[in-house]
Structure formats: structure tokens, C-alpha cells
Amino acid sequence: MTSTSLERLAALPVRRKTRVLSRWVPAVLIAAIVVGIGWAFISAPAMRWDVVGEYLFAPRIVSGVGTTILFTVLTFVIGLLLGLLVTVMRQSGNPVLAVACGAYIWLFRGTPLLVQLVFWFNLALIFPYLGVRIPAWGIAIGGDANDLISPFTAALVGLTLHSAAYMAEVVRGGFLAVPGGQVDAALAIGMTELEAQRHVVIPQAIRVILPPLGNQFIDILKATSIVSVIGGGDLMTRAQQIYGQNYQVIALLVVASLWYLVLVTVATLGQSWLERSLDRGRHRRPAVIATEVTA
Amino acid sequence: MSGSITMRGVRKSFHGTEVLKGVDLDIAAHSVVCIIGPSGSGKSTLLRCMNHLERMDSGLMLVDGELAGYTEHAGHLREASARSTSLVRRGMGMVFQQFNLFAHLTALQNVTLGPLRVLGMPRAQAEAEGRELLASVGLAAHAAKFPSQLSGGQQQRVAIARALAMKPAIMLFDEPTSALDPELIGEVLAVMKKLTTAGMTMVIVTHEISFARDVADTVVFMEDGAIVEQGQAERVLSAPRSPRTAEFLRHVSHAPRLVQEEP
Known part of the structure; x- marks a missing residue:
């Protein structure tokens, strides 16, 4: 090619391909399908919106929402503490503790939550009496398993032990993400092992743990609905009890779904707020580049 | 604390491989000591033993004539409490190859x-x-x-x-410039050179031979877990007595490294 034609080509403006059709056609199509399905659902004759409105704030439903929140918070807090304990025991260097914790995680992550819940609820079938009983000394602390294991306690024990196994893995991942050199550096400025954990390792591990913990919270929130199979008294239990009487199955499932959506949305907002407030400093890059140029 | 270090018979193994094979070392207070030697010769491990980031298998260490990290107890040495080990570490600053900033x-x-x-x-x-x-x-x-x-x-x-x-009375540097891009080495060496006038004892594990020549009072050459040669810096670097020291110095670059003026 001669130099003149090169220069001629270089001077030509570049025109971008317009992508109007390829962009808009699928968008319109999908929007139409979504609206169609949504409308079919909303306008279906069996869809009794009046019933939904009637039960949305019914006292039984609202108390179920309260129980769901209670289950979620208790499961999260106790599960997290147990998970921490399991992680510490697992990394203690004691082989017996480590194997015991590994076995716990294997067992409780390896069986479905539904099975575990039903198991705890029927604990009385294996252990009719729960507690310590030493007949020779006349000691008996405990009671009849059927009295002690209410649907609520069975649900809480099942949810907690199940989620702790997951929490332990999340927590362990967070601690593994902090390089060993950080502890070296903390010890080198005269900190004890404990101070190094507290001031250097844990603050960094938390940043790694927080996003998956937020997901755990939301998973637990939704998983609590499973306790309805043992009549745990949560939102889903209440919805089932009501539609068992009035046969408005769909309307009450919609009521429950609306409440779950509200709870999950609030939890998600809380999670992103927490992450942002803990992540200060990591998103300052643009400002820093600007000061670096002037410095 | 004035900052003298005495080590006797320091041994350390990792997974059955002996990394330190009985090291005796005397570091005078306020002196600048550079430890040189090929990779894997135990230099860094020796430094980490000094502030007990690694536990020695046997041997002992004195700081200012006092047992550090051990206490004498009924005729044998016993590992000191975590508290007193951290007290020893307070008196020793350490700079790592990988920086390890929080x-x-x-x-x-x-x-x-x-x-x-x-x-x-x-x-x-x-x-x-x-x-x-x-x-x-x-x-x-x-x-x-x-x-x-x-x-x-x-x-x-x-x-x-x-x-x-x-x-700290003592500063330990574990290959402080080995992880740096070549153009950034000078600024760190300049800071370290400035420190040599502050009167601290400085123990520097380094591959920067010309820097060692420039700042060190004493150069220690280690190979294969033992000290091969040590002495006045210029003497060891210019007229090594051991053929192994001479061999090592021939292999490392003698190109003079420019120590940058203060950043």
C-alpha cells in the first residue's frame, strides 16, 4: 500500500456499528414474556388477592414472622459461636479435637437439614430420658425427652447444629486468608500470640468472613421455613395451619413469600451496609492515585 | 539494653533437615553486622531464632549477657513464658523480606x-x-x-x-531488599544506611555485597547451616580466608549499587 493511501485511510472517521436491533429486540421480547407471566399470575381467578390482604397482617401470621426472626437470630448467633469454637478446636493442634471437629462438620454438612430436624424432633425414640442419672447415688438431673424436646427446641437445636457446621468452614476460610507473615510481624513488635490474634488476625479475617456470613444469615432465614414440618411455629407453620383450615393454599403461600421477601431484603441491605462500613479504605484508590501524582 | 547478642551451639531442623548446625556467634553492642551467604544457608533462620520467631532445637542465646527466651531452672534450661519472650522481642525490631505490613x-x-x-x-x-x-x-x-x-x-x-x-536496641533485617524491584532497592538501603549512625545494633541478612562493604563493621559468611568465616567487613569481602567465601563472592555480582540520597 502506498503511503498516500495509508494517510487517506488513517484520516477516515471510524463509525461504530449501531446495535439498535440486536439490543432492543431481545429486551422487548423478554419484557413481554415477564409481564405476560406476571399478569397471568396476578389476574388468575384462583388468585384471591382479597384473601392475601386479609391475612397479610393477621395476628397469627405476624407472630409467625416474629418466630421466624427469633429462629434466624438465635441460630445465627449460637451457630456462629459454635462455629468459632469448632474452628479454634480444629486448629488447636490437638489431633483428637481436630478429628472430632472434622467428623462433626462432615456429619452435619453431609445430611439434609430436613432429616436432622425430624431426627431431633423424634429424639425420644432413642433416648426416652435426657439427662444424667446415676441410680447408685440417687442423682437424676434431666427429664422425659418428650417433655424437653418441644417443636421449638427441636427446631432450634437442629438449625443451630446444622448452621454451625457451615459457619465453622466460613470462619476457617477467613483465618486461612490471613498470611502467616502478619502474625510474625505482630509477634516481632512484642505482641503475645493472643494480642496478635486480636489486633491483627481477627480484624483481617472478619473482612473475609463477613460477605459469606451475610449469605449464611439469609440462608438461615429461608431455611427456618423447613421447621414447619415439625410444627416449629414459624411463619411457614402458621401459613400451613391457616390454609389447612380454609384451603386458600396459594393466597397464604403468597402471604408467606411476601414476608420472606421483606425480611431477606432488609437483611441484604443490612449486609451491604456492614460490608461498606468495614471496607473503608479499600475503595479509596482513585483519590490516592490523584494525590500520588502531586506528591 | 545496649544490644549485644551471644549465640552458642544453635541448632535447628525442619522436618528432619538440619538448617542450623551448631552456630556460635558474638555480636557486639552498637555494631552493624551483615550476614551473607547462598540461599538455604540458614541466614534467615538464624535471624528468626534471634527473636524467637523460630524456636531453636538446642543451643542458647544471650542478649546483653542475659539468657533470652530461656530461664535456668534446677540445672537445665527451660523455655521462657510467652510474656518474657515478647519482652525480649520488644527490644528487637524486625524487618521482613515480604514487608508484612498490617x-x-x-x-x-x-x-x-x-x-x-x-x-x-x-x-x-x-x-x-x-x-x-x-x-x-x-x-x-x-x-x-x-x-x-x-x-x-x-x-x-x-x-x-x-x-x-x-x-529497639537491636534491629534485625531479613533480606529487606530481596523482594523489591531493582529501582526501589536504593531508597530502602538509603534509609538503612542512615540508621547505622543511630547507635543501634543492626543485624542484616542481605545479598547486597557492596552495601555490606559500605555499612558493616562485621561480615559473617554462612554456608550449609554453619558460619564459615567472619571478621572485619572490608577484610572478609576483599581478602577472604576461606576458599568457600571467595567462591561465593566471585559468584555474586560486584556491580556497585548506588545508594540513593535520602528520599
Whole structure:
């Protein structure tokens, strides 16, 4: 090619391909399908919106929402503490503790939550009496398993032990993400092992743990609905009890779904707020580049 | 604490491989000692034994003539409590090859963490001293930056300031420039050279032979877990007595490294 034609080509403006059709056609199509399905659902004759409105704030439903929140918070807090304990025991260097914790995680992550819940609820079938009983000394602390294991306690024990196994893995991942050199550096400025954990390792591990913990919270929130199979008294239990009487199955499932959506949305907002407030400093890059140029 | 170190018969094995094979070493207070030698010769392990980041298998160490990390008990040596080990470490600053700055803290917070949490210094004083230290390593303008926002050379200078904040009598440097891009080495060496006038005992594991020649009082050559030769720096580097030292010095680059003027 001669130099003149090169220069001629270089001077030509570049025109971008317009992508109007390829962009808009699928968008319109999908929007139409979504609206169609949504409308079919909303306008279906069996869809009794009046019933939904009637039960949305019914006292039984609202108390179920309260129980769901209670289950979620208790499961999260106790599960997290147990998970921490399991992680510490697992990394203690004691082989017996480590194997015991590994076995716990294997067992409780390896069986479905539904099975575990039903198991705890029927604990009385294996252990009719729960507690310590030493007949020779006349000691008996405990009671009849059927009295002690209410649907609520069975649900809480099942949810907690199940989620702790997951929490332990999340927590362990967070601690593994902090390089060993950080502890070296903390010890080198005269900190004890404990101070190094507290001031250097844990603050960094938390940043790694927080996003998956937020997901755990939301998973637990939704998983609590499973306790309805043992009549745990949560939102889903209440919805089932009501539609068992009035046969408005769909309307009450919609009521429950609306409440779950509200709870999950609030939890998600809380999670992103927490992450942002803990992540200060990591998103300052643009400002820093600007000061670096002037410095 | 004036900062003399005495080591006797220090042995250390990792997974059955003996890394230190009975090291005897005397480091005079206020002196600058460079430890050189090929990779895997045990230099870094020896340094980490000095502040007990590694536990020696046998042997002992005295700091200023006092047992460090061990106590004498009914005719044998017993490992000292974590508390007293951390007391020994307070008197020894350490600078790592990989900087190891606390990733969640700003440059200034890295420097003040020790004084605040270990020495219990009031925050205002810790921050004032921290800013002064950052200024002395040429980073006054970077106090609010996080490690990830600093270059390797800047991070290493913060790490030096962090160690100095504890006002140690001894400074240990574990290959402080080995992880740096070549153009950043000079700024770190310049800061270290300035420190040699401050009267601290400095023990520097390094591959920078010309820097050792420039600043060291004593050069120690290690190979295969043992000290092969040690002596006055210029003498060891220019007229080594051991053929192994001579061999090593022939292999490493003799190109003079420019020590940058103060950043």
C-alpha cells in the first residue's frame, strides 16, 4: 500500500456499528414474556388477592414472622459461636479435637437439614430420658425427652447444629486468608500470640468472613421455613395451619413469600451496609492515585 | 539494653533437615553486622531464632549477657513464658523480606500499633512519634495510605518505621531488599544506611555485597547451616580466608549499587 493511501485511510472517521436491533429486540421480547407471566399470575381467578390482604397482617401470621426472626437470630448467633469454637478446636493442634471437629462438620454438612430436624424432633425414640442419672447415688438431673424436646427446641437445636457446621468452614476460610507473615510481624513488635490474634488476625479475617456470613444469615432465614414440618411455629407453620383450615393454599403461600421477601431484603441491605462500613479504605484508590501524582 | 547478642551451639531442623548446625556467634553492642551467604544457608533462620520467631532445637542465646527466651531452672534450661519472650522481642525490631505490613491498617496505624497496644503509649504521643518516624523514612505524605496503595520500597520503609517505633536496641533485617524491584532497592538501603549512625545494633541478612562493604563493621559468611568465616567487613569481602567465601563472592555480582540520597 502506498503511503498516500495509508494517510487517506488513517484520516477516515471510524463509525461504530449501531446495535439498535440486536439490543432492543431481545429486551422487548423478554419484557413481554415477564409481564405476560406476571399478569397471568396476578389476574388468575384462583388468585384471591382479597384473601392475601386479609391475612397479610393477621395476628397469627405476624407472630409467625416474629418466630421466624427469633429462629434466624438465635441460630445465627449460637451457630456462629459454635462455629468459632469448632474452628479454634480444629486448629488447636490437638489431633483428637481436630478429628472430632472434622467428623462433626462432615456429619452435619453431609445430611439434609430436613432429616436432622425430624431426627431431633423424634429424639425420644432413642433416648426416652435426657439427662444424667446415676441410680447408685440417687442423682437424676434431666427429664422425659418428650417433655424437653418441644417443636421449638427441636427446631432450634437442629438449625443451630446444622448452621454451625457451615459457619465453622466460613470462619476457617477467613483465618486461612490471613498470611502467616502478619502474625510474625505482630509477634516481632512484642505482641503475645493472643494480642496478635486480636489486633491483627481477627480484624483481617472478619473482612473475609463477613460477605459469606451475610449469605449464611439469609440462608438461615429461608431455611427456618423447613421447621414447619415439625410444627416449629414459624411463619411457614402458621401459613400451613391457616390454609389447612380454609384451603386458600396459594393466597397464604403468597402471604408467606411476601414476608420472606421483606425480611431477606432488609437483611441484604443490612449486609451491604456492614460490608461498606468495614471496607473503608479499600475503595479509596482513585483519590490516592490523584494525590500520588502531586506528591 | 545496649544490644549485644551471644549465640552458642544453635541448632535447628525442619522436618528432619538440619538448617542450623551448631552456630556460635558474638555480636557486639552498637555494631552493624551483615550476614551473607547462598540461599538455604540458614541466614534467615538464624535471624528468626534471634527473636524467637523460630524456636531453636538446642543451643542458647544471650542478649546483653542475659539468657533470652530461656530461664535456668534446677540445672537445665527451660523455655521462657510467652510474656518474657515478647519482652525480649520488644527490644528487637524486625524487618521482613515480604514487608508484612498490617494490611488492614494505614501506614501511620502500622507504626503506632506497637506503641499503643504493647507499650501503652498515649495516642497523641504515639501518633506524633509515628509521624516523625514516617517523615524520617521520607513518607510523611503517605501516613494515611494503606499498604496496598504503596510501592514495595515505600512499604518496606513503613516497615522499618514500624520496627523503630518500639525504640529497639537491636534491629534485625531479613533480606529487606530481596523482594523489591531493582529501582526501589536504593531508597530502602538509603534509609538503612542512615540508621547505622543511630547507635543501634543492626543485624542484616542481605545479598547486597557492596552495601555490606559500605555499612558493616562485621561480615559473617554462612554456608550449609554453619558460619564459615567472619571478621572485619572490608577484610572478609576483599581478602577472604576461606576458599568457600571467595567462591561465593566471585559468584555474586560486584556491580556497585548506588545508594540513593535520602528520599
